[in-house]
Amino acid sequence: MFRQWLTLIIIVLVYIPVAIDATVLHVAAPTLSLALGTSGNALLWIIDIYSLVMAGMVLPMGALGDRIGFKRLLLLGSGLFGLASLAAALAQDAGWLIAARALLAVGAAMIVPATLAGIRVTFSEARHRNMALGIWAAVGSGGAAFGPLAGGILLEHFYWGAVFLINVPIVLMVMALTARFVPPQATHRERSLNLSHALLLVVAILLLVFGAKTVLKGHSDAGVLALTPIVGALLLGLFIRLQLAAEQPLVDLRLFTHRTILSGAIMAMTAMIALVGFELLMAQELQFVHGMTPYQAGLFMLPVMLASGFSGPLAGMLVSRLGLRIVAAGGMALSALSFYGLAMTDFSTRQWQAWSLMALLGFSAASALLASTSAIMSSAPKEKAAAAGAIETMAYELGAGLGIAIFGLLLSRSFSASIALPDGLTGSEAARASSSIGEAMQLAQTLVPSDGEMLLAAARQAFIWSHSVVLSSAGSMLILLAAGVWFSLRKANQG
Structure with missing residues (x-):
């Protein structure tokens, strides 16, 4: 029993x-922008590359864990x-940091399925296993929720690299403890990895996101504008075709023919887009416009973190x-409100009005996220529970990455159009100043x-206006999605 709980620790x-x-980088975004002299577009890539790469790599890494055992994968x-x-x-x-964040995502994609497999293998009793899974889930949601505050505390006392x-x-301690105390597991060498399919998915996602960013930034090269999203869409279509034909697909795409599962996946993405995108926008406004330190910004955003972390x-x-x-x-609907x-x-x-609304956002978005999990897992056949969990x-990861991309792009477009x-x-200089508030501050x-x-005043005023435009637009999109979910789940189990 001691070894079981030590493994959980x-x-x-x-x-x-x-x-x-x-x-963690949400509150660090203004600091990174000034310290590295990054453009607004590069800053978005630094932050969202982690979730976008992890979304494509987490599934084959789970298969790798089956082949070599979760201890080795961990x-x-x-x-x-x-x-x-x-x-x-x-x-x-910025280029160095983006590459490092992509490698971080690959490591994280190995760790997540290894931790879940470790719990499944270590805890044979259902009661203990459920307790361990509950602790694991609380750490995941709490860690993501409190990431901005943790980043703010570190940036208050150290340079930006301290967040990494x-x-x-921690990793050195975990590796030593794992090697010493975690027993080896049986392996399944016959399990297919489908690593090439995963890389295809990652490249397709990145090309589509890059295409969207160049379009909204008004890139001057028409060939790049047209070719990049087309190639991304073709690669995504190829991935879907390969998955439908594969004996052991990364994702059982046929599950998406079930309306409730499709609705659940859309809800999960939407909830993460709302939470992650809002945190990034708020962190920049509180620091760039209102002059808060990263720690003060993290504290100000505490209501949304607490509400989302403890609403389960x-x-x-x-x-x-x-x-x-x-x-x-x-x-x-409450998130839209x-x-x-x-x-x-x-x-x-x-401030009190802002904190109350942030708490409402945290609770309502996290509730939609839990509802998405319930929709997916309760509608999938028992024999396809693992495939449903993969979806x-x-x-979840795509929503986190897209939240940064969508909110960042809407903010950038609105800022460029409104700055005087x-x-x-x-x-x-004018092109640089109108690109993002971070670049305007660098130029100032x-x-x-x-x-x-004068430039700082204009940038702050434009950012406040852009903030209102982005949140209002996001609220309208959420209202439409709420109506779509209401009609799509009309035949779902109400209990």
């Missing part, structure tokens, strides 16, 4: 940085995660009492003080 210890790294994933963390902490430019460097001693039990009760349909559609309210809230003078995992630039800027530091102050 090891699993939880390594899962904490994996969960936190999904959101050691391999932890080692890669630690090396990638060190590389990220030492990054000198702190992973290294209450949301589960609501699903049992009110039914899946009401909780799912209601969660999205909170977005509308936050779009009209002045954070410098109406949930992919939807002061006179006297050259053409290149190079101008004479009077011109710099």
Whole structure:
């Protein structure tokens, strides 16, 4: 029994940085923008590459764990995660940091299925296994929810690389404990990896996201605009075709023909888009516009973290009492309401109103996320439970990555259209200042003080306006999705 719970402690210890790294850079975005001189587009890639790569790689890594055993997978994933963390902490430019974050995602994609397999293998009694899974889930949701606050605390006292460097001693400790105390497992060499399919999916996702970003940024090269999303769409179509023909597919795409499962996947993506995208937007406004430190910004956002991190039990009760349909559609509708309210809230003078609306957003989005899990897992046949879980995992990670991309792109487009630039800027300076608030602040530091102050004032005013536009647009999209979910789940089990 001691070894069982020691294994759980090891699993939880390594899962904490994996969960936190999904959101830890949200409050660090302004610091990174100024420290590395990154463009707004590069900043989005630094943050969302982690979830986008992890979405495609987590499934074949699960198969790799079956082949070599979860102990070896945990050691391999932890080692890669630690090396990638060190590389990220030492990054000198945006390209280096993006590559390091992609490697971090591959390591995390190994760690997540290894931790789940470890719990499944270690705890033979259902009662103990459910307790262990509950602890694992709490660490995952809590780590992601409190990532911005953890990042703010580190940035308050150390340089930005500390948000990655702190992973290294944790990983070394986990690897030593795993090697010493975790027993080896049986392996299944016959299990297919389908690694080429996973890489195809990752490339397709990245090309589609890159295509969307170049379109919204108004890229001057028409060939890039047209070719990139087309290639991405063709690769995604090839991935779907290969999966339908494969004997052991990464994702059982036929499950998407079930309306409730499809609705659940859309809900999972939407809930993560709302939570992650909002946190990124808020972190930038609180620091760039209102002058808060990363730690102060993390504290200000605490209500959304607390509400999303601790809403699970209450949301589960609501699903049992009110039914899946009401909780799912209601969660999205309340998220839309909170977005509308936050779009009209002045954070410098109406803090309590902002905190109340953020708490509502955290609870409602997390409730929709739990409802999505219930929809997917309750509608899938028992023999396809693992495949359904894979769909949930992919939807969750894709939602996190797309939340950053969508909110970031809408913000960038609105900011560029609304900023009133002061006179006297050259053409290149004007293009740079209108690209993002981070680049406007970088430029302001190079101008004479009077011109710099005028540019800063214009950038802050444009960002506040853009913030309202993005949140209002997101609220409208959530209302439409809530209506779609309400009608799509009308035949779902209400209990």
